[in-house]
Amino acid sequence: MTVLRSVALFVLAALAEIGGAWLIWQGWREHRGLLWIAGGIVALGAYGFVATFQPDPHFGRILAAYGGIFVAGSLTWGILVDRFHPDRWDIIGATICLLGVAVIMYAPRNS
Template structure:
């Protein structure tokens, strides 16, 4: 159950952070209305709280592992919303990042 919760929270955090940044980008770089940026700031704030819900109590571990989720999520967001087509190096790098997430979050550890 803890693994499923961790994965779902990472997905939620990625959607909030990447979506929020995308909304700001749309407002500033693509000429959308100012309120798109406002919605983006709200989404980025939601992302900030998402990490606190993780079962692991170590801030550094959570944010380090989340970095890999962010990489993969950003590529997927680009595919879904911007017509981005990753090449094999994007995909390989993303897979390496997700492997790193798994090692950081789910490797067996001795209780200290």
């Protein structure tokens, strides 16, 4: 159950961070206005809190693992929201990152 909770928190964090950055991008680069930017700022702040609910107590480990989630999540966001078409190297790179997440977060450790 701990792994499932951790994965769910990573997904939630990815939605908040990637979504927040996308909202700011839309507000500024696509000239959609300050409300979009404000929404992005709120979402990015939420991301910071979501990470604190991870069961592992080590900030560096959580953020390092989240980096891999961010890579895969950003490509997924691009596919679903921006109609981006990743190539095989994008997919291979994201898979490597997710394997790194699994090793960093879920490998057996001596306590």
